Amino acid sequence: MGKVVSFSFHCPGAQSVTLAGDFNGWNVSDHPMVYDGLQTVWIISLSLEPGRYEYKFFVDGKEWWNDPFAPKVPNVWGSENSYRDVE
Structure with a gap:
């Protein structure tokens, strides 16, 4: 049973934001985020098993x-990925 992990991103003016990482094979369409106007x-919440997850x-x-x-x-492209450790 995974742990629910929330991700949020402040990006004024964005029309769409998705979450991609090693938890979904870096698929840019698997996890669209929802805009919270308030x-x-x-924002998005995922159920993840314990481990380290790289994402962008x-x-x-x-x-x-x-x-x-x-x-x-x-990362392998010479830049950086964010990561989250899930207990």
């Missing part, structure tokens, strides 16, 4: 963004 953030936000179908509030690790 908090002005994009994919904005408007063209730009990759890291989570500004998460730690980072180098």
